[in-house]
Every structure is written in C-alpha cells, then in structure tokens.
Amino acid sequence: MGYYDATFTPFTFLREHAMIRVDLHTHTNHSHARDSVRQMFEAGQARGLVVQGFSEHSPRPEGYDYPEEYREHLAATFDQYLAEVTTLKEEQAPRGVDVLLGLEVDWLEDEVPYLRRMTAAHEYDYLIGGIHFLGRWGFDSSPDDWAKLSLEERFALYERYYRTMKVMAETGLFNIVAHPDLIKIFSVDDFHRWLERPESMDLVGDALTAARDAGMAMEISSAGLRKPCREIYPGPKILKLARALRLPITFASDSHATEQVAWKFDELARYAAAEGWRESLVFRRGVVTVMPFAED
Ligand SMILES: [Zn+2]
Numbered sequence: 164m165g166y167y168d169a170t171f172t173p174f175t176f177l178r179e180h181a182m183i184r185v186d187l188h189t190h191t192n193h194s195h196a197r198d199s200v201r202q203m204f205e206a207g208q209a210r211g212l213v214v215q216g217f218s219e220h221s222p223r224p225e226g227y228d229y230p231e232e233y234r235e236h237l238a239a240t241f242d243q244y245l246a247e248v249t250t251l252k253e254e255q256a257p258r259g260v261d262v263l264l265g266l267e268v269d270w271l272e273d274e275v276p277y278l279r280r281m282t283a284a285h286e287y288d289y290l291i292g293g294i295h296f297l298g299r300w301g302f303d304s305s306p307d308d309w310a311k312l313s314l315e316e317r318f319a320l321y322e323r324y325y326r327t328m329k330v331m332a333e334t335g336l337f338n339i340v341a342h343p344d345l346i347k348i349f350s351v352d353d354f355h356r357w358l359e360r361p362e363s364m365d366l367v368g369d370a371l372t373a374a375r376d377a378g379m380a381m382e383i384s385s386a387g388l389r390k391p392c393r394e395i396y397p398g399p400k401i402l403k404l405a406r407a408l409r410l411p412i413t414f415a416s417d418s419h420a421t422e423q424v425a426w427k428f429d430e431l432a433r434y435a436a437a438e439g440w441r442e443s444l445v446f447r448r449g450v451v452t453v454m455p456f457a458e459d
C-alpha cells in the first residue's frame with residue numbers, strides 16, 4: 164500500500180516477474196547431447212533453476228533406428244547416467260536444489276511390454292512420453308522424408324500422431340506428454356491447415372483429454388523455436404485447447420547443450436501466462452507439486 168509507479172502496467176509486471184524456475188527436459192552426453200550431467204546442471208544453476216529434471220532418451224529396441232543412431236553409446240553408459248544424476252540429487256538436496264531423475268521414453272506402439280519392463284527397471288521421479296516414431300519410422304529426423312509426401316499423406320500422419328498420443332496416454336505409463344505437436348516439425352504450414360478442420364481439433368482434443376484423465380501434464384517446449392517449424396511446441400491453437408481442457412503443464416527446453424538449458428523461458432512464461440496458467444507441475448516419484456511461475 165502506498166506504492167504507486169506511474170510506469171507500472173500489468174504487462175511490464177508480467178514481463179519482469181514471469182520467471183520459470185524449473186526445467187524438466189534436459190539431455191546429456193549419454194545419448195546424443197553434447198554436455199555432461201554436471202555441465203547441464205551448472206548451466207541450469209546459472210539460469211536460476213531451483214528444480215532441474217534430467218530426462219535422457221530411453222533405450223530403444225533394434226529395428227527402430229535413426230540415421231544417426233546413439234543406441235550403443237546409450238546402452239554402454241546408461242547406468243552411468245542413472246548414477247550421475249542420483250549422486251547430483253543427493254549432493255544438491257541439502258542446498259535446497261532439486262535434481263530429478265527422469266526419462267524421455269520413446270513411445271513405440273508395438274513394444275508396450277518392452278516399455279513397461281524398461282521403465283520399471285529403475286525408480287524414476289517422472290517419465291516423459293515422447294512420440295518420435297510412427298510404426299518404425301522416426302519422423303523427426305529427416306526433412307527429405309517429408310518432402311516426398313503429398314498433402315493427403317501428411318494429413319494422414321498428423322491424424323495418426325494424435326491417435327497414437329491418445330493410446331500412449333491411456334496406458335497410464337507417463338507423467339508428461341512431450342512436445343505435443345512435434346509432428347509439425349518439417350511441415351508447419353500444412354499442419355496449421357490441417358488444424359483448421361474441426362475434426363482435427365477433435366482428435367487433438369481426444370488425445371489431450373486422455374492425457375489429462377491419466378493425470379498427465381503437457382509440456383510447453385522452447386525446442387520448437389530452434390527447429391525448422393520455428394514455433395513453440397505446442398502452437399497457439401493447441402495451447403488454447405489445452406487450457407480449455409484444464410490440462411496442467413510443465414516447462415521444457417529439451418536442451419542438448421548447456422546454452423539451451425532453460426532457453427527462452429521468459430517467452431514460454433508469457434506464452435503460458437497469456438492463456439491463464441500460473442503454475443506448472445513437478446513430479447517426484449508419484450508425488451505431484453505445483454510451482455508458480457507468474458504473479459497476477
Ligand atoms: Zn523428444
């Protein structure tokens with residue numbers, strides 16, 4: 164009371180206070196990222212994170228391959244990933260910094276028993292469900308694959324992607340749905356055209372509703388801004404729909420190098436706050452807490 168600043172506007176207030184202090188999506192040099200667990204953590208500290216979740220890619224069975232494959236390297240060092248994050252977690256807890264052990268699991272629709280076994284083998288704070296494969300095709304690595312597709316084929320893939328997301332959510336295996344419109348990565352204009360159809364939004368809505376009903380959050384990810392689609396995951400139309408469905412959110416940089424940790428989080432905070440969110444979720448071994456990121 165008594166304080167009045169003539170230059171104050173709700174917008175400037177939001178801009179200055181819309182801080183996000185948690186990044187739940189970081190990779191390490193145990194897969195194809197550049198930097199180590201420790202280096203990624205230090206980068207997060209420099210950016211003011213109080214909760215940092217590691218979400219390394221999951222082991223993947225033979226037959227699901229990227230052109231540049233990291234499977235063998237990951238298999239050889241996966242136990243080290245678990246050990247390094249666990250050590251860091253124990254070391255940082257007394258300082259009030261929360262390091263979380265997570266995993267970004269490649270959703271593979273025909274390998275659900277494998278996924279169940281693999282995720283049950285260790286105790287994770289949380290699991291991110293990431294759709295990068297449709298069938299055996301890793302759709303997010305080669306623009307050339309997409310260049311060959313007709314509009315009709317692209318539309319069919321968008322549709323399949325959201326049907327797949329619904330099935331993934333319904334397993335109840337995951338806490339967070341990763342980059343919820345990654346399928347737009349190499350064909351963003353066509354994807355927006357597809358979203359213009361009411362039946363497309365119905366499919367997206369079905370997938371997001373399944374995620375909400377499974378107790379999941381949807382991540383809002385700055386990674387899309389670094390990719391050819393040049394757009395936050397998810398784009399504005401899906402963000403609005405998620406808000407209407409009261410889907411909780413998490414924040415993600417999907418960082419693969421130190422300079423990407425918490426990258427463009429000021430932009431993510433404004434993006435989410437403009438739709439009405441004021442907090443994001445944190446998952447710790449089945450316990451869910453909320454963290455405010457903006458003030459009214
Ligand atoms: Zn991913």
Ligand SMILES: [Zn+2]
Binds near residue numbers: 188190267417
């Ligand atoms: Zn990722």
